[in-house]
Amino acid sequence: MRIIQHKTIQTITLALGLTLFTACGGGGGSTATGSTATGGGTGGGTPTPIVKESIIFSFNGEGKGIEPWITDGESASLLGDLNTQGSSSGTGRLAIIGGVTFFTADDGVHGRELWKSDGTEAGTVMVKDIYTGSYSSRPENIISVNGTVYFTATTSAQGEELWKSDGTSVGTVLVKDIRVGNRSSGPYGFVTINGTVYFIATTSAEGRELWKSDGTAATTKLLKDIKVGSGSSSPSNLTNVNGTLYFSAENSTEGRELWKSDGTEAGTNLVEDIYVGTENSDPRDFVNLNGTLYFSAKNATEGREFWRSDGTEVGTYYVADIYAGAESSSPSSLYNVNGTLYFSASNSVRGRELWKSDGTIVGTTFVKDIRTGSLGSSPHNFHHINDTLYFAAQTSTKGYELWKSNGTAVGTVRVKDINLGAEDSRPQNITHINNTLYFTATTPSEGRELWKSDGTEAGTVLVKDIQIGERSSVTNTLINLLGTLYFYADSETEGKELWKSDGTEAGTVIVKDINTGTQRSIDRSGTESFVKIGDIYYFTANTLIEGKELWKSDGTEVGTVLVKDIQVGKEHSTPIDLIDVNGTLYFSAITTTEGRELWKSDGTSVGTVLVKDIFLGTDSSDLSYFSNLKGTLYFLANTSNTGHELWKSDGTETGTKLVKDINLGTASSYPSVLTNVNDTLYFSASTTTEGSELWKSDGTSAGTVLVKDITLGINGSSPQYLQNVNGTLFFSAATNTEGRELWRSDGTATGTVLVKDIKPGSGFSSPNELTNVNGTLYFVADNGTEGEQVWKSDGTESGTVMVKVVSSSQPRSLIHINGMLYFSAETPTEGRELWKSDGTEAGTVMVKDIRTGTLGSDPFFMGEVNNELLFTAIDEDGFSKLWKSDGTEDGTVVIETP
CATH class of the missing domain: 2.40.10 (Thrombin, subunit H)
Structure with a gap:
């Protein structure tokens, strides 16, 4: 799923090509979610069946909250008021001053603004x-x-x-x-x-x-223009080491390297060019240990390893080559425990495990092989109390659980198997108050909730099941304020609000219900899908009685009905990833008995059934990346024996089977971006030997093979944005020599080649939003000179060219309608507006300056209706409205809603 977020509109594009978006603006704001479809419409005041092209979407209108609507491009009407309740404040972000917590919240009247709380309702x-x-x-x-x-x-x-x-x-x-x-x-x-x-x-x-900045306009100033001119050095990893600021930054001569600053322009300088030349050492994971900076960085001889710096060139060197030679151990999660640095690192023998260091090569040692063998336990989420390190790690038999370590092998032990068996509780948001560890963890019966631990198995317990049952309540950072724990939680009655806890069930309470009420029929999380089969739309909706379940609509209010209450009662089955495979609807849904598994429906309650419990019992198989290949459904699924691998289904239990265990054993290959090219399935998958690379499958185990190891070794090229253009697969991939660039493949190793090094050298042009327009590939890329622009390609180096330079355009949301490419772009004079292109410089123009001036209308696209673009944009008065466009200025108009 790709998410693009701006000031007032959030667009979410699912793997199926369905587009969901939310828009906030105007008097009460609005929120919309939509998906393109054909064969629908509305008939004015009297409900009539769908008779022409339409689009179903969710919209906040008529004071009914977010509900399903339908439009044919001329008018829009409500399909049904499925739920009449309000919404939560959706609180987020925390900071503390004295005894006061500052945070953001939306009370339903003033929008999302800055709030404060002293822990009482009156003081919030x-x-x-x-x-x-x-x-x-x-x-x-x-x-x-x-x-x-x-x-x-x-x-x-x-x-x-x-x-x-x-x-x-x-x-x-x-x-x-x-x-x-x-x-x-x-x-x-x-x-x-x-x-x-x-x-x-x-x-x-x-x-x-x-x-x-020192807090005044006069003292708020540019420290140094590191990459001189309008190009960006893009500093990151800002870290204070005893009053000196360390960070990574990029320039044209040394690439991305380690820098430091004393707060003056003259004192802001490169520390060392670790990867000599324009190559990037890409320093990251900065931590201060006794006045010395430790971090990970890469070069040509040692790969990415563990480094240290005292701020001088001679004092900047790698501590230990953990994965000997040019291969990378990729140290991460560097964490200081009273002068000892803990981190995770990998090698070919043990995989990613727990290490520690005192800053010397002799003192950099392996702590324990938690998950024996080469798979690794992947320790992360480090936190300490006194001299004990707490973290999350996985084993083959117990999954991701809470561990602790005193720095010795014998003292590195699992605290508790919270989610019994091989499933994960995934401890997160770890913090402590008065020698008690607090964190969030997941179980099948309670979902993700607040837990605490004194470091013993018996003393590791659930604090409170705030959202009763398997639904999760706590997902955000836990903050210690003067001995009281503050956090955000989502409850059945109040929605997502600010909570506090003293560590007891009775003392875990809501601070204030800022935005009263919680229910809504279409959730804002972006998990919903819309799909059309024949003349019927299928989607998910949430009601007080049935919870979030599968619905269908023929475009009329009376024809908008629940298909089946899969998880009986108000608990949710939450159907997602809806896809049409030869007239049968497939999706994943959750039940208390099988977890999230594969389902199918013919549109009737009796014909809506579980296809197969892939991960037997209450555990979920975590299905995703659904794709239709020759009438068979392909997808990613997880089991305890094979991990996340490629599966297929013909709709029967026996015909739902593993295609191939690509990364043998319980390790996962994580197939993703499944793309059909000439009845061959292409995708990205990862193995312990090649890393993430391009694979293909004809649906058989023998026919599921690596296409090419583009970047040799375990790092992989990580193929992304796969797109079929006239039988040729285009995608972006990363190599050590060219960076992330545009590639193409005919399915053979020799026919898998770099199209063009758009940003010469190892810099990334990062091609994205690959879109097929009548056999020509369009995409967004950055050549390092003009910034992000629209490019096109015929598959040859000479035929891969920038379409037009539009100042600071940052094109987004590319979509093809009737031979024309539409996108949004930003200019200094008009802001972000609607643009189109026929592939020529002269034919790449702004369609209409909807909101005159530099503010821009921020258009975000829903899809196509009757060969016209349907989108939302902000008008001259600051209201977000539904619009349509035929590609002309006069034909770009508002669609009136009641």
Whole structure:
């Protein structure tokens, strides 16, 4: 699933090509979710069957919340008010000053704004309505510095910029409009050193560079234009080491390398060119250990290994070559426990396991082979209490569970098998209060909830099942505020709100129900699917009585009905990944007896049945990436014996079987992006020897083979964005010499070749949004000079060219309608608007300046209706509305809704 998010609209495109989006704007905001289809319509005031092309979508209108609607491109009408309740505040982001927690929330009146809480209902209040009215300023990147909260917020006048607050409305102010006007500088990556905030921001003149601020406009300034001009050095991994700022950044001569800064332009310099030349060492996983920076980086001789730096060139060197030679151990999750550095790293013998280091080669040692053999336990989510390290790790028999270590093999043990057997509880969000460990974990009976542990099996217990039953409540970061745990939780009655806990069930309570009510018929999570078979639309909807289940509609209110209550009662079966295979609907759904498994439906209750319980019992097989190949369904599924591998189904239990165990044993190959080219299935899959590479299958085990090992070794080329153009597969892949570029394949190793090195050298042009328009491939790429632009290719190097340079365009949401490519693009004068292209420079033009001025209308596309583009855009008054376009300015108009 690909997610693109902007200030007011979120677009979600599922693997099936269905597009869902939410849009917030205008008086009360709006939210819409949609999918293209043919054969539908509405007939005015009296419900009539679908008789022409239509599109079904979800929309927040008529004061009924988010409900299914239908449009034929001329008008839109409500299919049915499936649920009449309100929604939750959807709280997010936390920061602490003294005894007050700052966070973001939406009360249903003011949009998402900055709030604060002292832990009482009366003391939980909005700080300021920054973007006045129902619009959301969407505060992000909240950090506390010496009693002041810094954050980013969005307004119509300045876009997303740097703000600060002392906790009062009058003291909540814009620090500086860095990118003057309504185009956002988008600050992020905040780090504080001696009261100064360092961050990354973007301007038209300097691109994305390093900035600093002391809280005033005058002291908010560019620290250094590392990649001189409008190109971006894109600093990352900002880390404070005893008052010196370390980070990684990219320039044209050394690539992405290690930098440091003392807060002055002159004192902001490259530390060392670790991977000599323009190649990237790509330093990451920064951690401060006793005043020395430790990190992972790569070069040509040792691969990605464990490094250290004291800020000098001579003092920057690799500590240990854990995976000897040019292969990479790829150290990650570096974590300091009282002067000992713990991390995970891999080699060919043990796989990814737990290591520790005192910063010397002799003191860098393997702790324990938790998952014996070469598969590795993949330890992560490190946290410590005193000298004990807690983390999540997996074994073949117990799955991902909570472990602890004192740095010795014998002292590295599983704390508790929370989710009994080989299934995972996946401990996350680990923190502690007064020597008690708090975390979230998943079980079949309670879902993901709040747990605590004193480090013993008996003392590792569920704190409270907030969302009663198997549904999960706790998914966000846990924060310790003066000995009380704060977090976000989703309950049956209040929705997602701010909670607190003293570690007891009785003391785990909601702080305040900011946005009263919780139910809605179409969830905003993006898990819903719409698909059309014949004249019937199938989709998922949520009601108070049946929960989230499978529905169908013929385009009338009376014909919009529940197909089957798969998980009987108000609990959810949550059907997803709906796909039509020769007139049969396939999807995955959850039950308490089988978990999430494969189902099919003929549109009747009796004909809606489980195809097969692939992962026997209550465990789920985690199906995804559904694809139709010659009338057979192919997909990814998980079992305890084979891991996540390629499966197929003809709709019968016996005909639902594993195609091939690509990564032998319980390890997973994770087949993804399944794409049909001339009745051959192409996909990306990973093995322990080749990494993630391009594979193909004819549906048999023998015919499921590696096409080509593009990047030799275990790192793999990670093929993405697979697209069929006239029988040739195009995709993006990454190599050490060319970076991520455009490739094509005819299914043979010799016929799998680089099309063009668009950004010469090892830099990434990162081709994405590959789209077939009448036999020509269109895509978005960055050649390092003009930024992201629309390109096209006929499969040859000379025929792979940029279509047109549009200043700062960043094209998004490419879609093909009737031989024309449509997309959204941004310019300094018009903002983000609707564009089209016929493949020529002269024919690549803005369709209409819907919202005049630099704000832009932010169009996001739903699909095609009667050879016209259906989309949402923000009008001159700031309201998000439904639009359609025939590709002309006059033919780009609003679709009226009641």
